[in-house]
Amino acid sequence: MNKKKVNLQKNKFVSSRSSKQKINKNKRTESSRKWISRQLNDPYVSEAQKRGFRSRxxxxxxxxxxxxxxxxxxxxxxxxxxxxxxxxxxxxxxxxxxxxxxxxxxxxxxxxxxxxxxxxxxxxxxxxxxxxxxxxxxxxxxxxxxxxxxxxxxxxxxxxxxxxxxxxxxxxxxxxxxxxxxxxxxxxxxxxxxxxxxxxxxxxxxxxxxxxxxxxxxxxxxxxxxxxxxxxx
Ligand SMILES: C[S@@+](CC[C@H](N)C(=O)[O-])C[C@H]1O[C@@H](n2cnc3c(N)ncnc32)[C@H](O)[C@@H]1O
CATH class of the missing domain: 3.40.50.150 (Vaccinia Virus protein VP39)
Structure with missing residues (x-):
């Protein structure tokens, strides 16, 4: 299983926002796609995981x-x-x-x-x-x-x-x-x-x-x- 995905799902800080946003479904799909790509390419996210920080x-x-x-x-x-x-x-x-x-x-x-x-x-x-x-x-x-x-x-x-x-x-x-x-x-x-x-x-x-x-x-x-x-x- 992809480790990054598991860790990101567990991260309350980043995941709590999207559930309450009232935006249409297509837009949400688009923005969550952008969010995932940003997280995966963000050096601070991976560095935070390496150093055991709970958030970037x-x-x-x-x-x-x-x-x-x-x-x-x-x-x-x-x-x-x-x-x-x-x-x-x-x-x-x-x-x-x-x-x-x-x-x-x-x-x-x-x-x-x-x-x-x-x-x-x-x-x-x-x-x-x-x-x-x-x-x-x-x-x-x-x-x-x-x-x-x-x-x-x-x-x-x-x-x-x-x-x-x-x-x-x-x-x-x-x-x-x-x-x-x-x-x-x-x-x-x-x-x-x-x-x-x-x-x-x-x-x-x-x-x-x-x-x-x-x-x-x-x-x-x-x-x-x-x-x-x-x-x-
Ligand atoms: C960006 S996060 C904080 C991240 C944190 N500095 C860290 O390094 O892990 C912002 C937090 O503010 C909290 N928050 C927003 N309004 C609040 C309130 N009225 N009372 C207490 N916490 C609140 C949210 O629940 C959220 O967890």
Whole structure:
């Protein structure tokens, strides 16, 4: 049996999107054909499998971290939208190097367990989930909040844009609630109009704010990341 096919079918991260898309059958067949071909030809997909990463997204965080040196041993971090756990794997390795750090990952979907990582299943907008995060950190503030959250795409670009921007705004609210002085926030965003207001909010609260598009983020994708460092509190 073809190993690649088996692994790709198991990959929750990539397979969960297509089932909810409301597009006609022919288009879906065409787009899923393109998707399969892209996966099979994508060096990051095969490299992720080789290195035991649960998602190709892991490389996005690795590349951002290589450039900005965000993750340090002993840090405490919240990962919003963590499933299937690629970013958690990268962070857990970096922050548990010399002394133990603390990580919480939250997702609507189940995430397989990882050593030294607390995983919560639920919506980041649910106060009960946020209360559990507070209990886990014993009311202490954290060094970083990261969000790779994406809403299920509808195929209608303005709608997708608004939904992802809303998730980004929710993530920023959580960052404001949890970050300690000089902490960082990294969040997925879409390039485009409504980001201006989000950028304003971040610029007022952090020393530096920039957009980052790691090589592992597909060029044709409108995905980008906003990185805010030096939280002013
Ligand atoms: C691109 S995936 C994250 C991939 C992850 N960074 C990794 O490396 O494996 C985005 C995730 O955001 C989650 N998500 C979207 N909206 C959410 C919400 N309101 N609360 C929690 N998770 C959410 C989705 O369920 C999905 O698993």
């Amino acid at each position: 997204s892991a490389f996005k965080l690795l590349q951002i971290n290589e450039k900005f040196n965000l993750l340090k041993s002993g840090m405490s971090i919240i990962d919003l939208g963590c499933a299937p756990g690629g970013w958690l794997q990268v962070m857990s390795e970096e922050i548990n190097k010399n002394s133990k750090g603390k990580i919480v990952g939250i997702d609507l979907l189940e995430t397989d367990a990882l050593p030294d990582v607390k995983i919560l299943v639920g919506d980041i907008n649910d106060q009960e989930i946020i209360d559990q995060v507070k209990i886990f950190f014993k009311g202490q503030k954290v060094n970083g909040v990261v969000s790779d959250m994406a809403a299920d795409t509808t195929g209608h670009k303005p709608t997708d844009h608004i939904r992802t921007t809303m998730l980004l705004e929710n993530a920023i609210e959580i960052a404001f609630d949890f970050l300690k002085k000089d902490g960082f926030f990294l969040g997925k965003c879409f390039k485009g109009g409504t980001e201006a207001s989000v950028l304003n909010t971040l610029n007022n609260s952090f020393k530096t704010v920039k957009h980052v598009k790691p090589d592992a983020s597909r060029k044709e994708s409108v995905e980008s990341y906003v990185l805010a460092m030096g939280f002013k509190q």
